[in-house]
Amino acid sequence: MIVQERFLLKDAINNSKVRLLKIEAGQALKARLAAMGLLPGVQFKIINNNHPGPFVIDVKGSRIALGRGMAGKIIVRPTETQKA
Amino acid sequence: MISHNKISVALVGNPNCGKTTIFNILTGMHQHVGNYPGVTVEKKQGICHYKDYQLEITDLPGTYSLTAYSTEEVVTRNFIIDQKPDVVVDVIDASNLERNLYLAVQMVELNVPLVLAFNMTDIALHKGLVFDLKKLAQLFNVKIVQTVGNREKGVNNLLEEVIQTSNAPAKNLSSLLKYGNEIENEIEKLQKKFDELRDNRWLVIKLLEQDIDVLEHVQNEEIIFAVMESNLRLKNIFGEEPEIIIADRRYGFISGACQEAVKMTIQSRHDHSDMIDSVVIHKVLGLPIFVVLMYIVFDLTFRIGQYPMHWLEWFFSWLADSVTHFWPAGSESILKSLLVDGIISGVGGVVSFLPNILLLFAAIAILEDSGYMARAAFVTDRFMHKIGLHGKSFIPMLIGFGCSVPAIMACRILENKRNKITTILIMPLMSCGARLTIYALLIPAFFSEKWRGPVMWLIYFIGIALAVIAAKILRITLLKGETIPYVMELPPYRRPTFTSIMIHMWERGGMYLKKAGTTILVISTILWAASKYPAPNKNELAKIDKNQKQTEILRHSIMGRAGTVIEPLLKPIGFDYKIATALIGALAAKEVFVAQMSIIYAVTEHDDISILQTKLRNDYTPLQGFCIMLFCLLSAPCLATAAVTRTETGAWKWAILQFAGLTAVAYVLTFIVYQAGRFLGL
Numbered sequence: 001m002i003v004q005e006r007f008l009l010k011d012a013i014n015n016s017k018v019r020l021l022k023i024e025a026g027q028a029l030k031a032r033l034a035a036m037g038l039l040p041g042v043q044f045k046i047i048n049n050n051h052p053g054p055f056v057i058d059v060k061g062s063r064i065a066l067g068r069g070m071a072g073k074i075i076v077r078p079t080e081t082q083k084a
Numbered sequence: 085m086i087s088h089n090k091i092s093v094a095l096v097g098n099p100n101c102g103k104t105t106i107f108n109i110l111t112g113m114h115q116h117v118g119n120y121p122g123v124t125v126e127k128k129q130g131i132c133h134y135k136d137y138q139l140e141i142t143d144l145p146g147t148y149s150l151t152a153y154s155t156e157e158v159v160t161r162n163f164i165i166d167q168k169p170d171v172v173v174d175v176i177d178a179s180n181l182e183r184n185l186y187l188a189v190q191m192v193e194l195n196v197p198l199v200l201a202f203n204m205t206d207i208a209l210h211k212g213l214v215f216d217l218k219k220l221a222q223l224f225n226v227k228i229v230q231t232v233g234n235r236e237k238g239v240n241n242l243l244e245e246v247i248q249t250s251n252a253p254a255k256n257l258s259s260l261l262k263y264g265n266e267i268e269n270e271i272e273k274l275q276k277k278f279d280e281l282r283d284n285r286w287l288v289i290k291l292l293e294q295d296i297d298v299l300e301h302v303q304n305e306e307i308i309f310a311v312m313e314s315n316l317r318l319k320n321i322f323g324e325e326p327e328i329i330i331a332d333r334r335y336g337f338i339s340g341a342c343q344e345a346v347k348m349t350i351q352s353r354h355d356h357s358d359m360i361d362s363v364v365i366h367k368v369l370g371l372p373i374f375v376v377l378m379y380i381v382f383d384l385t386f387r388i389g390q391y392p393m394h395w396l397e398w399f400f401s402w403l404a405d406s407v408t409h410f411w412p413a414g415s416e417s418i419l420k421s422l423l424v425d426g427i428i429s430g431v432g433g434v435v436s437f438l439p440n441i442l443l444l445f446a447a448i449a450i451l452e453d454s455g456y457m458a459r460a461a462f463v464t465d466r467f468m469h470k471i472g473l474h475g476k477s478f479i480p481m482l483i484g485f486g487c488s489v490p491a492i493m494a495c496r497i498l499e500n501k502r503n504k505i506t507t508i509l510i511m512p513l514m515s516c517g518a519r520l521t522i523y524a525l526l527i528p529a530f531f532s533e534k535w536r537g538p539v540m541w542l543i544y545f546i547g548i549a550l551a552v553i554a555a556k557i558l559r560i561t562l563l564k565g566e567t568i569p570y571v572m573e574l575p576p577y578r579r580p581t582f583t584s585i586m587i588h589m590w591e592r593g594g595m596y597l598k599k600a601g602t603t604i605l606v607i608s609t610i611l612w613a614a615s616k617y618p619a620p621n622k623n624e625l626a627k628i629d630k631n632q633k634q635t636e637i638l639r640h641s642i643m644g645r646a647g648t649v650i651e652p653l654l655k656p657i658g659f660d661y662k663i664a665t666a667l668i669g670a671l672a673a674k675e676v677f678v679a680q681m682s683i684i685y686a687v688t689e690h691d692d693i694s695i696l697q698t699k700l701r702n703d704y705t706p707l708q709g710f711c712i713m714l715f716c717l718l719s720a721p722c723l724a725t726a727a728v729t730r731t732e733t734g735a736w737k738w739a740i741l742q743f744a745g746l747t748a749v750a751y752v753l754t755f756i757v758y759q760a761g762r763f764l765g766l
Contacts, residue, residue, distance in 0.1 A: 027153075033571065035186060062575075
């Protein structure tokens, strides 16, 4: 399997674990996400990515629902364990 | 020492941390809800007596952080900075520790007398989390108390700790957290250079975070310049905005502390919640489940609500009868008329909304406390977003089909101010139950059996379509602004408590009566007077029968005359003075249109409605009938709607804009329909 080094969060598959690389958004949104624990370097899990349905992730033990538009602005990479 | 044993306490915490439950336990029914000046955020305060102390407790809005990006966060931090509460209690959902401690760290930096209430410790334990509270307290240099909000456990310990903390000497906590050499160097540089920053580490950190609100309040331009320089240096070093690095360091500190003081036998706080969610926010099932639940809310509000409403109506008509008996039969006393037709019917009108409001807010409290509201927003967000509104706007809009008054009050569930005002402004376009009585009069009067259904649907559809268009337009003009991209926490499902539902209902009901109720009463009394005075000559009235008497009084009154005056204005849309007079009366409440028409045509309440319908059919064409309905749907919302719009938006300007805007739209649209219809020979 070819492991893509980085991809958009919206393309992540259910139950996979990813690490956040970058958020391409304005200051306000970035700060809001940071307060909820979504910062570069943070590892989280995709709970529910059923297109076109909800997009839910698990960050530090809480469930965060994201709009699909936003999931397209968040760049992630798979965590080490998955690469292997 | 604090004199008179009075202690002011501020409650802070993340959304869904159980803060409000603790607030309710502490203050019970002794609560007061107001607004912070200039913003639509609610201010909740209450009193708690404990031992010899009187604690004045403020429940601040739930926040994740203390940035300047959201009104709630600005309100929270300004309250703490300006009001300087004696003690700040940060309620922490122990089952979601790291995220909750993020706010706590910032509270520590703010250097306030702080107590951490570790709430929901039962859930945390159940999920296999073991805390070393002593260690945590040491690491954060604060007092920690364990509580279980919904079982009132630990609340007395919390109060003890609050009292102790209020009496303890102040300690300086602000430099508890170190941000690493690079950032610390910049902090030090800035503090050395400027006297006003020397003792305020929090301010320096906020400046480095490029906090808009703090930057705006800095007078000294040199400071701003120096901060910009520092920020540039930091950006070069980290390749990232300093605020993100600062947030990262805070989380780093927290996870370090948690590694030392919390043992996890792997957490799964969301087991049952995930299971429920797999159905409730399912891509196919989610929407139907939402629709069914909303139907239940609507049904509960209006179907069950009609019983107490009937009792109230019965009570007020009994009261009116009893008062009438103080005067001899047929008396024309002004005082009697004022009491019975003006005040009693006015108060009755105000109170008659109450059952709906109480039931609706009970339903909303259940939806919110159980955690479903966040899911509902989620499920509807996809299509609501397209018209520039939040998913949650759907709930008040649905209630709007019953009555605009509770619907506008329900807009409180919307956090974003622009969203909230847009939703409130378009609310009257949802055709309410009162307008149904107008359609019920006019549709059978003018349309044959097979057209009745389609005409009714058409009217409702026009309202919805215009609401969508109006929302879109408002969001790109007056209420422009970034549609907040949807990010929301889905809290674990919890069982709502009876007390909190009761308190919620009580609060809303009281607020409605106090604020909107008084306005409604005043305006309805004025409208009553306008429909009765000036009275016609008594001698003339003596000659005619009772029905014609009423007709004559109305024609002679300010309202009747106003109807005649505005007749030329309404002619182009197909209305005469009779309809104009009835429309003015309908300002009080839409269903009054029917009553006014009856008076104008001298038809009594006891007559069959078909008599009025026949008379209408003789005077007007079906096109005019349709135009009346269209105009009633769109134009001037009733005064109760205007009153709650004013109280819920906090400004008359929105109520006036809503009133004038809708009336203008109604006029233009009815004009087009009427003239086009006539052109086509309808």
